[in-house]
Amino acid sequence: MRKRLMEDPNAASAIDAAWTRSQATDEHPKREEGGLFGKVDATGSSIDSVFVREGNAQGSLPGFGQWAQKKIRDNRGVATYDFWYHTHPHEAGEIVAGEGQAINPEFPTGEGGDIGVSQDLDLLGILITKKHVTVFDKKGFIRCYFDR
Ligand SMILES: [Zn+2]
Secondary structure (H helix, E strand, O other), rough: HHHHHHHHHHHHHHHHHHHHHHOOOOOOOOOOEEEEEEEOOOOOOOOEEOOOOOOOOOOOOOOOHHHHHHHHHOOOEEEEEEEEEEEEEEEOOOOEOOOOOOOOOOOOOOHHHHHHHHHHHEEEEEOOOOOOOEEEEEOOOOOEEEEE
16 A cells, blocks of 8 residues: 555655645645545546635535545546545644644544545545555554655
8 A cells, every 4th residue: 555655656746745735834824635546547547636625624624525526426437536635734732723622633533524534435545644644444444554
């Protein structure tokens, strides 16, 4: 899994780009970012579909699930997604405006959160933090965990 993600320059750059988008800038505070990653059916080349954020929530991705369902549907027969990915840019205990204290960023949240998204989409999840990448399945099992 690590090989699939880190030796594919497109996957590695999708992960890095999501992290970069997550970081605070003059225009926005730290915020979660996400997308879908897979392969084009005809060529086997990688496809990275970036979620365009809706609203101002920093510690979640409102609208992601519906967007992803539609993307998967619209690309059926053209591309097959293997993973959904998202970032956890906040450190444990950090105050997230309007949302309270951030929890440990290194674990996917439960069935009402990250694991639920994997269940709804039937995809492996990639969780991106400052130093690590974690791949988890829809049962919440960690499939792999490695340094970025
Ligand atoms: Zn999450």
